[in-house]
Amino acid sequence: MALTDEDLREAASHRGLKLIKSRRRKPGVGDFGLFGLADASGKSLFGVGDDGLTATADQIAEFLRKGEASTWAASAKSTPARSKPGPSRDATPEDEDAASAIRPRRRTSSRASTGQETPQRTASADVEPAAPARTKRPFSEKHPTRERTAEPKREPKAESEPELVIRVARPADADALRNLLEPAGFDGSAPDMERAITAAAARKEPIWIADRGGVVGCLAWHIVPTIRGDGMARITLITVDEGNRRRGIGRALYEMAMSEFRKRKVQVVEAMSDIKVRNANGFYRALGLKQASYRFAIDI
Known part of the structure; x- marks a missing residue:
């Protein structure tokens, strides 16, 4: 899939460059239709010749991909290898020999040291089974309630974002719509916007x-x-508040319009692109629309 101008600009920005x-x-x-790259200070880096720009969109993308790969490789080489864990400093000889069994002690008569024979006894009378060894438990195991750690503070749950709803504009939305369209050049009043909403609804072509x-x-x-x-x-x-762009709102409005156009058996869809709206052309191309003609206008 071909990259758009906005995709290239964003990829260059991530590398600290300018498209x-x-x-x-x-x-x-x-x-x-050609491009070039410059660093943050404006110094030319790639695709800039004496007679103008020389790089295609694919060449720019390839240059950025190579730069990203080299940065990753350098980062991997500079990362020290993780050392193997050594024995714990707190380990004791008792811990190291914990796996060995404790053998019962055999009782011997004092007469054996003098060379005198001792009367034979049964095994049950001569050897007493050793009692199971008792290992000392850490203080924290004996008294678990005395070692307590402070419970982490619970962060308050973030409030969920309101659900996006695509609906028909109402006269009560006139003031909010006027504020939304003012940066795009709308200089009418709230009553003007209210009349526009009412007229569109009367034509059965409501504003969404x-x-x-x-x-x-x-x-x-x-x-x-x-x-x-x-x-x-x-x-x-079609416009979206600048602070809410790149969140799927424009596409949701477009899909609502396309659904209505299909119901009306429309064969062709045309989208007006205002050159005052930044990246409007890129937005339409991302939706799959293609430039078909130029449009000229004059105020009378």
Whole structure:
């Protein structure tokens, strides 16, 4: 699978590098579609020539993979080998000989030392079985209650994140939607947004919002009639609060829209990409959409 510009930029950032992308917008002109790499200070490292950028996306990815592998190998070589555990300093001779059995002691008569014969006795009368040896237990085993360690403090359970809900926008969401869209260039008032929500619902093309304990994203759309007679679905706006991006919210809104388009038997889906929204094109490409044309506009 081909890496997107955002994938390359993120991979370079993890290596402490900066991705440089050609500013050419016309295929076949200069270094269109090529890339380069620079360090944190801006010094050129790879794919930067006198006439512009020279590296393809695959070459950039290969360079970053080689850098990652070499860093891993150097880290492995610098890690000292783990030494084998030696005998414990607290070990005693008694511990080392614990496996040996304690043999019973045989009683001998004092007459044997003088050479005098002793009368024969039965084995039961001559040898007494030794009592089982008693081993000293550590103080902590005798009195386990006297050695107590402090119980670790229990951390309070983290509150679970509110569930993400994709729902139809209501007039009561007007102020929250206005605040969400203001960074993207919306300069209308809350009443303006309320009228837009009501008008979209009347057309049966409602605005969908992502709600996670509050409005964190929205998607607007409508059906465009075509000369062939069938309809074309157009996503006119999709945005997610900057602090909640890269968490699947935009994709959830998109999948909701696609489900509605399939119900309406739509054959083509078009997505509007505002150049003011950072990485909007990369987001659409990640969803599987392909650039089909240029769009030109003018305010009248």
